[in-house]
Each structure stands twice: as C-alpha cells, then as structure tokens.
Amino acid sequence: MAAAVLIKNLRKSYGDVPAVKDISFTVEPGEIFGLLGPNGAGKTTTIRCLCTLAKPDRGKIEVGGISAIASPKAVRQRLGYVAQEVAIDKVLTGRELLKLQAALYHLPKKSIGDRTNQLIEVLGLQDYADKKTGTYSGGIRKRLDLAAGLLHQPEVLVLDEPTVGLDIESRMVVWEFLQALREAGTTVLITSHYLEEIDALADRLAIIDQGVVIAEGTPSELKDKLGGDRITLRIREFTPYEEAEKAKYILESLPFVENVIVNTVQGNSLNLIVTSGQNSLSKIEQSLSEVSLPTFSLAQSRPSLDDVYLAATGKTIMDAQIAASSSRDLKKEKKQQMK
C-alpha cells in the first residue's frame, strides 16, 4: 500500500530565502502524523507545497502514490486542508460556506444538503450553521473549517497549527475530534509548535528546524533514543547551595546517574539524567539518607519532546519560538506567498 503522504528531499525558497531546505518524511495510512517545530521552521511552506498552493523548487511529493506536481487535481481531491488562519467569507452563513465548498469539490448536487447537515451535526454546529460566520468565535470557526475540510471525505486531512489562538476547551474539542477521525480511518497530518499537542495526538512525528528534519519516529522512540529518565530532586523546599553541591557529589558516584546539574534558578533543586529502569528513586533516597540528607520532593519523568529538540538544536522550542518571532517579517512572507 502506498504511503498516505510521501515527501522526499523537498526544497522551496521564497526569493533567495530558503523556507524549506531538505525535508523528507512519510505518513502511513490511518495514522496521525505530527510536524513539530518552532515558527519559521518550514512547516507551513511544506504544507503549502503538499496542498499544491506552492510549487517546490525540487523534491518529490506524493499523496496515496499520486504525484502532487504531476497530477495536482487528483491530489486536491484526496486532501482536506484546514489552514492556520481560517479564511471565511464573513457575509456567508456557515451552511452557505459548506455548500459552496461542496460544489467546489463536485459532490453530487442531490447529496450536498444531506452531507452538509451530517457534518454540521457531527461538529456540533447546529446552533451556528445559519448565522453569518463573521459572528463566530475562534473555536466555532475552526470547527466550521474542519467540517469544510471533510465534506468530500478526503483520505488525508492536513491541518496547519489547528489550535493556535484557541481556548483550552476548544483545543480539547479539536484533539478529541482528530482522534475520532483517526478511528474512522482518515489519515491526519498536523503541524504544531505545541509539544503537548504533538505528544498527545501523534502516532509518529518529524521534528523540523530551519528547513530540515532533525528527527523522525514515534514520540516514545524519539525519547528513548535520547535515553535516560529525568529526575528532579529537592532536598529541602529551599536548599542551601552547599547542601545541594554535597548531594550532587554523592549522586554523581552512583552507577546509573549520567549527569547532575544544580538548578540555582529553581531553589537549588537538582536535575539528574539517569539510565531508565533502575528503580532510581529509591536508590537515590537511600544514598541521601545514608549521609543524613532529607528528601523534600523527588520526581521522575521520561524525556519530553522538548528534550529531543533541545538535544538536537541546543535550544528549547520556546526559545526558538521567541527568537523566530522577533526576526521574522511576516508581512513580507505573506506578500511572497501571494505571488
């Protein structure tokens, strides 16, 4: 069976600025695949190339084995696209917008009414469908756009940053809906710069940074590859620095401890990286009590996707996000995308 989405050695520049340098990944049928990365990493450009809105400079793009460059129309029929900023005609009602979209995807005229009603019901839009879309909240607008993207029962639904700007409740609604969509057999490709979102939803993911893929796999694969568990230890609520240093000295001698840092910003707590599956917590507690050091709190966690990103790029996604938003000229980018 052909991959639901295949992207290979994709490159795309706007002017002389490379938005995507070399991106390759494969989305298998029926999975939720996440593209994770800070703003400006090249996620949206990749999606624009996939959805035939932009022509790649080079590289291969296939949907269900069909080339997006050679047969764009066939690919458009197979994709549903939910853009980051929902462009809706404020004067139309939700129902009118859905009917317009149904006609653009050539649904048989007789079935348009039924299909529209069905999606209005599934997305819980009954109270809003006959109001003008200009009156909608962000969450309702996103639901309408989900309905619009699914009218023609596409094989792959592509969502670009689907929960940016949504309140937590609306975000949960979108998450649950995407999971239901996967249950029903639709492949989902989602981009996000929210770690939790990709971690919670994606069966597999690719992490993108500065136009290249820096890691691809399942969330747990990527974290396991990074190795070790993270342990945060507080000796007291506010630990004196000397005591923390003493504890660090003792813990560093334990065979399963790989690295210890005294985090002076967080009340001299200790951050440890330990080999997984060693019953580390009780051993740490024991060796501390042997030198009469108390334990205020002790927490163990798997590495997060942020740790994966951190290990590959030397910065957290949040840092990259802040750096990107201060250096980007969004107006210029928009102009170039309009070309």
Add this chain to the structure above:
Amino acid sequence: MSQSISSRNIKSALAPNPAVGGQNNESSNSLGDFIQETLALTQRLFIQLQRRPSTLIAGIIQPFMWLVLFGALFSKAPAGLFGSDLSYAKFLAPGVIVFTAFSGALNAGLPVMFDREFGFLNRLLVAPLSSRYSIVAASTIYIIALSFIQTAVIIFASAILGAGLPGIVGLSAIALIVFLIVLGVTALSLGLAFALPGHIELLAVIFVTNLPLLFASTALAPLSFMAGWLQVIASLNPLTYAIEPIRYIYGHGDWAINSIVMNTPWIGFSFGSVILVLLGFDALILLAIQPLLRRRFA
C-alpha cells in the same frame, strides 16, 4: 460552547471515501463540474451583494448624479450644438451608460484581490476545480449582471430626464454593446487582480485609468469639440466605440447595421464595424491576460 461534537454516526460521516467527487466518480463530466463550480461561486457573489448592497446602490446613485449634474451644466448650451437634433440629455445618456458599465467592470478585480489577500482564494485553489477559469467566469457573470441592472436604471432615468426611449431592437443593441465593453474591461481587471502585488496597486491602476479614459472619450463632448491630439486619442479609446453607436441609436429611430455611427478624423465606422472593433478589443484582452492567469493557475 453549548454543543460538543456528536459521536453519533461519527464513523460513517468521517470515513474517507475516494469515490466522492470528480475524478473517480463515474457520473462526473468536466463540463458539468465547471458549471457546478461556476454557479456556486457566482451565487456567493450574489449573496454578498444581497447582504451588502451598498456598492450597487452607490453604483446607481452615481450615474444618476452624472445625468442630473452634467445635464444642468450644459442645459443652456445653444440648440444644435451637440448635433442637429440632439438635446444634451439625449447626448449625455449614452456616455453615462458606457462610463458606468466601464467603471463597474474596471473594479471587477477588487473582490478577487481581497480574496487573495484574506486567503479565501487559497480555499478555492486547494479545491479540485475542473478549471480555475471558473473563478474568472463567476466574476464576469456577476459584473455583467450588475452592469445590466445599472444600464436599465440609467436608461429609465434618462427617459424621465427627456432623452427618450429607444425601441426594443435598439435596447437589445445597447445590451450587446454594454456586454462587449464590460467583458473586455472585466477580463483586464481580473488579469490585473492576479498580476499586481496587492489592492493598493490595483486601486492605483483604477484611479489613473478611470477618469482619464472618460475625458478622452466622447462621453461628455463630441469629437469635433476636442483638440486635434485628443481627437486621436478619443478615436483609439474603446469607450468611444461603445458610446457612439448607442448615441446613434438614441438620435436615429431608423438606424441599421450599415449606418455610419461614428466619424473619426480618418474614417467613418458603420454599426457593424464598431461591433467588430469591440469584439477585437475583447479578443485582444482575453489573449493578453492568458499568461497572467496561467502563471497563477498552473
């Protein structure tokens, strides 16, 4: 958020089905698809008009004011100045008809430009349209319909102001001429809407074209009033080729296809040859915008 997403029927509603729509649908044919998408896009424009009618209202008030104000401006002009048997009201009506249709058509690209800027156009471009020319076709149908409404109102208002009313054949000929000038200018404006960077640039083009083309035509004064160089320009201006035959229809109940309706400094044009010139103008514009559209629609 009073309603949440319903889990009832969710599976059947959401399951992918590649057989839906276009390519794989046996009953699909591309002409049927083209008509379906064009009608849906046209319908959207008419829903917008119905809910935001201010453009149409302004588009009717403005030519009415042209008629009243310009009519009053020249109302004391010596009799026979604008042609042996033409009152200025009669002289002016064809100019206002053509100029109004022209201005409306020149603005045709603006909604498309805003769709581009707001990202709504992307919604159309990711859809498997049988041809993206349906976007152009829908705008053209819409603008031509608007022009016909405006033309009807101007003809009616002019009749009240003393211009008289052409017969049914004359009215049909006026409709044909309005159609031809609107088609070409709409195509030009839509081409610009895809070629220019943004609405500021499009508005700039509209501003520098609109009024100069009015004054460089015979809408407000006959050729014989003009300086020699302006006569040359006016004789090359497509608006003149739309205005003069309509003016002839207003002035002569007995016009025919071979009546000489227009005299340039060089030659006279019959009604039939004026229509050919307008057809040529349309063909030229449609050919000229092809590369612009192809670049966007490839």
